[in-house]
Amino acid sequence: MPQKHLVAIVSVCCLIAAGCATTRLPTDNIPRYALYGTNYLPLVPVCDVQNINLEYDPFTQVVLLSKKPHRLALRVGDAFALIDGKLHYFNHPAVLRDGTVMIPESFNREIVQRLVSKVSPAAPVKIMQPSRIKRIVIDAGHGGKDPGAISASGLREKTVNLDVAKRLAKLLKDEGFSVFMTRSTDTFVPLSVRTAMANSFKADLFISIHSNANRVRSMHGFEVYYVSPTVNDTERGIASANKEIPSVKAAELAGASVKLKATLWDMVYTHNRGESIQLGRSICRAVGGTLDNQILGLKGARYYVLRGTDMPALLIEVGFLSNTGEERLLGEAMYRQRIAQGINEGILRYVRELAFAEKDN
Numbered sequence: 013m014p015q016k017h018l019v020a021i022v023s024v025c026c027l028i029a030a031g032c033a034t035t036r037l038p039t040d041n042i043p044r045y046a047l048y049g050t051n052y053l054p055l056v057p058v059c060d061v062q063n064i065n066l067e068y069d070p071f072t073q074v075v076l077l078s079k080k081p082h083r084l085a086l087r088v089g090d091a092f093a094l095i096d097g098k099l100h101y102f103n104h105p106a107v108l109r110d111g112t113v114m115i116p117e118s119f120n121r122e123i124v125q126r127l128v129s130k131v132s133p134a135a136p137v138k139i140m141q142p143s144r145i146k147r148i149v150i151d152a153g154h155g156g157k158d159p160g161a162i163s164a165s166g167l168r169e170k171t172v173n174l175d176v177a178k179r180l181a182k183l184l185k186d187e188g189f190s191v192f193m194t195r196s197t198d199t200f201v202p203l204s205v206r207t208a209m210a211n212s213f214k215a216d217l218f219i220s221i222h223s224n225a226n227r228v229r230s231m232h233g234f235e236v237y238y239v240s241p242t243v244n245d246t247e248r249g250i251a252s253a254n255k256e257i258p259s260v261k262a263a264e265l266a267g268a269s270v271k272l273k274a275t276l277w278d279m280v281y282t283h284n285r286g287e288s289i290q291l292g293r294s295i296c297r298a299v300g301g302t303l304d305n306q307i308l309g310l311k312g313a314r315y316y317v318l319r320g321t322d323m324p325a326l327l328i329e330v331g332f333l334s335n336t337g338e339e340r341l342l343g344e345a346m347y348r349q350r351i352a353q354g355i356n357e358g359i360l361r362y363v364r365e366l367a368f369a370e371k372d373n
C-alpha cells in the first residue's frame with residue numbers, strides 16, 4: 013500500500029531528526045490530537061504500522077485487535093479493555109472522532125504494546141482461544157405442533173431438520189465431540205428453552221438446522237446465517253449482565269457495575285460473531301464439496317434462536333422445500349446424509365484451523 017510506504021519514509025526521517033531520545037515506538041510518528049485534556053492517536057495507523065489485525069463493529073462500537081498470540085477487545089466510550097481475557101483499566105476512554113476510533117497516548121504505550129510483545133498471555137483464556145471445541149449443540153428446528161415449512165407434496169420441515177440433525181450428531185459423536193440435541197424426537201421445544209439448554213450445556217458451538225421456503229419457487233440452494241450486527245448487543249449484554257463472564261475471573265468482577273458487566277458481555281458477543289462467521293464460511297465451503305447444488309453462502313440475520321446463545325451460533329437452511337427440485341432432493345436419505353457430511357466436514361476444518369493457529373502460538 014502506498015500509504016504504508018509513506019509512513020515508513022516519514023518514520024525514517026523523524027528518527028534521524030529526533031536522534032533516538034527515549035524508547036521509540038513504531039507509533040511515534042503518528043500525529044497526536046489533543047482531546048479532552050490528553051493526547052489521542054487514530055487507531056487504524058497504530059495497528060497498520062505494527063501489523064495488528066483490527067476489526068471494528070460500528071454498531072456495538074466494539075473494537076477487536078489481534079496479533080498472535082494476543083487478543084484485545086475494547087469499546088468506544090469505555091476506559092478498559094480485555095487483553096487475552098484479562099481486564100485492564102486505563103485513564104481515558106477510547107473515543108470516536110469523525111468516524112475514526114481514537115485511543116489515548118497512555119493506552120497505546122501501556123496496552124497496545126502488550127499486543128506486540130512476544131510474551132505469551134499469563135493465564136489460559138477460554139473465549140479468546142475457542143479452538144478447544146468439545147461440546148456442540150445441534151438444534152433441529154421446529155417439531156411437534158410446529159411443522160415449520162411444508163412442501164407441495166407434504167414434506168414437513170420439522171422432519172427434514174430432525175433427520176439431518178441426527179445424521180450430523182452421529183458424525184460429530186464419531187469424531188469424539190460431546191453432542192447435545194435440543195430435541196431428538198418429534199416434540200415441540202420453545203426457542204427460549206433451546207437456547208437455555210445450549211447455555212446450560214456450556215456448548216462451544218450451537219448449530220440450528222432448518223429448511224427454507226420462499227414465495228419465489230425458483231429459489232433454491234444451501235445457506236448459513238449468523239447473528240448480524242443489527243441485533244442490539246448492548247441490550248443483550250444488559251440482559252446477560254448478571255451471568256458469569258466466561259473470559260473473566262469472578263474475583264476481578266467483584267463489585268463491578270451492571271454497565272461494566274454488560275459491556276464485557278457485549279465484547280463476548282462481538283467475539284462470538286467473528287467466530288460464527290469463520291465457522292459459517294468453513295461450512296459453506298465444505299458443503300460446496302459434498303453437494304452438487306447451489307451454495308447461497310453466509311448471511312447475517314436476526315434469528316431469536318441464535319440471539320440468546322452465549323457461544324458462536326449458526327442457523328443452517330439446508331434447502332428450499334418450496335422448490336420442486338430441492339423438495340425431491342430433501343426427501344432422499346442420501347442427499348440429507350451428504351448435507352450432514354458437508355456440515356461435519358466444515359466444523360472439523362474450522363476446529364483444525366483453530367488448533368493449528370493455537371499451535372503456531
Ligand SMILES: [Zn+2]
Pocket residue numbers: 153154160161169222223
Ligand atoms: Zn425453520
